[in-house]
Amino acid sequence: MVWSRYVRKLNETILDQEFRTGVERAVEAYEKGIYRLLSEHPESYRYAEEVRRIKEESLRNIDTLVKRLEKRCRERGINFFYAETREAARRYIAGVVGSGKTIVKSKSMVTEEMDLRAVLEENGNEVWETDLGEFIVQLAGDEPMHIVTPSIHYSRHRVAKLLKERFGVEFDPDDVEGMVRYATGLLREKYFKADVGIVGANSLSVEEPAVVLVHNEGNIRMVLNTPRTLIVVADIAKLVPTMEDAIKVGLTASRFSKYLVTGYYDVFTFAKSHAEYGPREIHLVLVDGGRSRLIKDPEAWEAALCIKCGACMYVCTSYQIVGGRFGGKAYPSGIGAIVSSFTFGLDESLPALYTCLLDGRCYEICPMDIDIPGIIRRLRARAMGSL
Amino acid sequence: MEVPRNLTLLRDNVVETMHIFRLPLGRCSSWCDGEPGDTILYTGCLYQTMEIVLRRGRFLDMVTKDPDRDFMARLAKIFMSLGPVYRLFIDPGEGRVYNLPRKALNILRRLGYKVGCLREEPYPGMLLYEFGFDREFREYAARVYEYLRDRGVKRLVTIDPHVYELMKYIYPEYVPGYDLEVVNYIDLVLEALRDGRARLRNPGYSVTYHDPCHYSKSRHRRIIDEPREIIKSSGVELREPLRTRRFSMCCGGPIETYYSRLSREIAKRRLAELREAGGDKILVACPICLVSFESVGGRVMDLIEFLDENLVVGDGVE
Numbered sequence: 001m002v003w004s005r006y007v008r009k010l011n012e013t014i015l016d017q018e019f020r021t022g023v024e025r026a027v028e029a030y031e032k033g034i035y036r037l038l039s040e041h042p043e044s045y046r047y048a049e050e051v052r053r054i055k056e057e058s059l060r061n062i063d064t065l066v067k068r069l070e071k072r073c074r075e076r077g078i079n080f081f082y083a084e085t086r087e088a089a090r091r092y093i094a095g096v097v098g099s100g101k102t103i104v105k106s107k108s109m110v111t112e113e114m115d116l117r118a119v120l121e122e123n124g125n126e127v128w129e130t131d132l133g134e135f136i137v138q139l140a141g142d143e144p145m146h147i148v149t150p151s152i153h154y155s156r157h158r159v160a161k162l163l164k165e166r167f168g169v170e171f172d173p174d175d176v177e178g179m180v181r182y183a184t185g186l187l188r189e190k191y192f193k194a195d196v197g198i199v200g201a202n203s204l205s206v207e208e209p210a211v212v213l214v215h216n217e218g219n220i221r222m223v224l225n226t227p228r229t230l231i232v233v234a235d236i237a238k239l240v241p242t243m244e245d246a247i248k249v250g251l252t253a254s255r256f257s258k259y260l261v262t263g264y265y266d267v268f269t270f271a272k273s274h275a276e277y278g279p280r281e282i283h284l285v286l287v288d289g290g291r292s293r294l295i296k297d298p299e300a301w302e303a304a305l306c307i308k309c310g311a312c313m314y315v316c317t318s319y320q321i322v323g324g325r326f327g328g329k330a331y332p333s334g335i336g337a338i339v340s341s342f343t344f345g346l347d348e349s350l351p352a353l354y355t356c357l358l359d360g361r362c363y364e365i366c367p368m369d370i371d372i373p374g375i376i377r378r379l380r381a382r383a384m385g386s387l
Numbered sequence: 388m389e390v391p392r393n394l395t396l397l398r399d400n401v402v403e404t405m406h407i408f409r410l411p412l413g414r415c416s417s418w419c420d421g422e423p424g425d426t427i428l429y430t431g432c433l434y435q436t437m438e439i440v441l442r443r444g445r446f447l448d449m450v451t452k453d454p455d456r457d458f459m460a461r462l463a464k465i466f467m468s469l470g471p472v473y474r475l476f477i478d479p480g481e482g483r484v485y486n487l488p489r490k491a492l493n494i495l496r497r498l499g500y501k502v503g504c505l506r507e508e509p510y511p512g513m514l515l516y517e518f519g520f521d522r523e524f525r526e527y528a529a530r531v532y533e534y535l536r537d538r539g540v541k542r543l544v545t546i547d548p549h550v551y552e553l554m555k556y557i558y559p560e561y562v563p564g565y566d567l568e569v570v571n572y573i574d575l576v577l578e579a580l581r582d583g584r585a586r587l588r589n590p591g592y593s594v595t596y597h598d599p600c601h602y603s604k605s606r607h608r609r610i611i612d613e614p615r616e617i618i619k620s621s622g623v624e625l626r627e628p629l630r631t632r633r634f635s636m637c638c639g640g641p642i643e644t645y646y647s648r649l650s651r652e653i654a655k656r657r658l659a660e661l662r663e664a665g666g667d668k669i670l671v672a673c674p675i676c677l678v679s680f681e682s683v684g685g686r687v688m689d690l691i692e693f694l695d696e697n698l699v700v701g702d703g704v705e
Binding site: 001002003004007010011014031035315317318320321322346347350351354355357358359360361363364365371374377378379380381382383384385386387 | 388389390391394395453454455516517518519520521522600604606630633634636637639641642645646648649652653656
C-alpha cells in the first residue's frame with residue numbers, strides 16, 4: 001500500500017509538464033547560482049565548517065541544552081512546552097489558539113509535518129500562510145515542494161488561476177508584480193487583524209534565549225511583532241548554545257540556499273520587554289517527534305545536523321525530476337527520507353529511501369557534510385535486516 | 388515491513404546462483420580464453436548482465452516497472468525456475484555490450500600487461516549491498532572471495548566503477564582477511580600512455596564525456612581527471628556537459644529495477660544534456676550508464692570502445 005501510493009504519485013508527477021518545468025527552472029537557477037556564489041565567496045565553507053562543529057557539539061549535549069532553555073524561558077516568563085510527539089505539539093498549540101481566531105504564520109516545516117494549519121482550521125480559525133510560496137501552496141491545497149522555495153512547481157499561469165478561483169481577481173499571468181502586490185496587500189490586512197502569530201526557527205539560542213529567522217519577504221517580521229500572542233515552534237535539533245552560534249547557523253543556511261545575503265536576518269530574543277511593546281504572550285513549543293531517537297542513533301545522527309538550506313534537494317538527481325514527491329512529508333529528497341524514517345517510521349519511509357540513486361550529488365554540496373547516501377544505505381540495511 | 392518482491396527476487400537470484408538473472412556463470416565469460424594466472428580481468432559479469440537489460444528490457448520492464456507489481460514478480464520467479472526454457476529466452480547472446488570485456492582484455496594485453504581471466508565469473512553482489520541486504524552481502528562477499536582465492540587469484544583488474552569500488556573499498560569492510568589487490572584498467576592504460584608504450588590516434592570527432600558517479604563522487608578515490616587525460620591524449624576535442632566532474636548527473640540506472648519510469652526520465656534528461664554539450668560522440672565509462680542511455684534511444688560509446696578503436700601500440704606496427 002505504502003509503495004503503491006508512493007509510486008503512483010511519482011509516475012503522475014513525471015507526466016506533469018507544468019510541474020516539471022517549474023522544478024527544472026528552479027534547480028537550474030540554483031545550480032548556476034550556487035557554484036558561482038561559493039567560488040566568489042569561499043568563506044562560506046569556513047562558516048559551514050564552524051557551524052558543523054557547533055551543531056555537533058549541540059547534538060551531543062541536547063538533553064542539557066533543552067533543560068537549560070526551559071529554565072531560561074521560565075525566568076523570562078516565556079511559556080515553554082516540550083512536545084514528545086507531533087500530537088502533543090498539535091494539542092498544545094490548538095489549546096493556546098482556541099477557536100474563532102485569525103492566525104498569521106511564517107513558513108515552518110515542522111508545523112507542516114504536523115498538519116497544524118488543518119487542525120487550527122478545523123477548530124474554526126482562519127489561518128494565513130504569509131510566505132508567498134507557502135501561501136500559493138495553501139491556496140492550492142497542495143504540499144510544499146521545497147523547504148526554502150515551497151511553490152517551485154507552480155507556474156505564474158497556475159498562480160493567476162488560483163487567485164481567480166479563490167479571490168475572484170483577474171490577473172494577466174505575465175503580471176507577476178501585480179500578483180505579488182495583491183497577495184502582500186491582502187496579507188498586510190491580516191497581520192493587523194491577527195490574534196496569533198506562529199513562526200518556525202532557523203535556529204534557537206539557549207543561553208540568551210532567541211530565535212533566528214532568515215527570510216526574504218519581510219513577512220516574518222510582521223508575524224513576530226503584530227499579533228498579541230506569539231507561538232514559536234521548532235524541532236529540538238535547532239538548539240545551539242549561544243546567540244552567536246544561532247546567527248552563524250542562519251547566515252550559513254542562507255549562503256547555501258544561494259543567497260549572498262537575504263533580505264532579513266531576524267533575531268527575536270525572548271526579552272521581558274516584549275510584554276510591553278510586542279506580543280504579550282509568548283510560547284515556545286519544542287518538538288521532538290522522533291528526533292531524539294535520530295540524534296542518538298549511531299548510524300543516522302548526522303542527519304540531525306541539517307540546517308535546512310535545501311541545497312541537497314536542488315541538486316538531487318531524482319528531485320530534479322519529481323521534486324518533493326521524493327522524500328518525507330514536508331521534508332523532501334534523501335535527507336527528508338532519512339529524517340522521516342524517525343519521525344514517521346522506517347516502514348512509511350521505505351519507498352523514499354529507495355528513490356535515492358546513491359549517486360552522492362547531495363553529499364558534494366551539503367554544508368554540514370552529511371553523508372546522506374551512506375545513511376540511506378544503512379537505513380535500507382536496517383529495514384532489510386528485519387525481514 | 389512491506390518490501391517489493393522484485394527486490395527480494397533479485398536478492399534470491401544472486402544468493403542462489405551468483406548471477407542476477409540465474410544464468411550459468413560460464414555465460415559471463417565466453418570472452419575468456421582460459422588463461423589463468425594470479426592477475427585476472429574481473430568484470431563481475433556487469434557488462435554481460437547489462438546486455439540482458441538492454442536486449443530483454445521489455446520482459447524485465449513487466450517485472451520491474453513498478454515496485455508494487457508483486458504478481459508479475461511472482462510469475463517471473465516461477466518462469467525463472469523453468470531453467471533451460473527461461474535461459475533460452477533471457478540469454479540475448481553475445482552482442483556489443485557483452486563483448487566489451489573481450490576488447491578490454493585485448494587492450495590490456497596489447498599494452499603488455501599479463502592478465503588472465505576466469506571461465507566462470509561470479510557476480511560480486513553490488514545489488515545486495517546497494518539494496519541494503521547487508522547480512523546476505525556479508526556472507527556472499529565471503530563466498531566470492533573464497534571463490535577467487537581458490538582459483539589462485541591475487542590481483543583483480545576491473546573495467547567499471549561499480550566493481551572497482553566494491554572490490555577495492557567495500558569488500559575489505561565486509562570480508563575478514565581480504566587481501567586481493569584491485570587495479571583499475573584506466574590507471575594501467577594511462578600508465579602505458581604516459582610511458583610512451585602506446586598512444587591514441589585522433590579519430591577526428593569531438594567527444595562529450597559523462598562521469599560515472601562511482602568514479603566522480605566516490606568517497607574513496609575519485610577518478611575524474613584520468614579518463615580526461617586519456618581522451619585528450621588522442622587530440623580529440625573534449626566537451627563538458629552542463630553538469631560535470633564531481634557534480635555530474637546520475638544516469639538513472641541504480642533505481643531501474645523498481646522505479647523504471649523515473650529511472651528512464653533521468654536517463655532521458657541527462658542524455659539531452661549530454662547532447663547539448665555538442666560533442667560528436669558521447670563517451671561513458673560504465674556499463675550501467677551505457678545501457679541506461681541506449682535504452683532511451685541514445686547512441687553512446689564506452690571508453691573501452693574508444694580505446695579499442697584508437698589505440699596504437701609501439702610505432703603502430705604490432
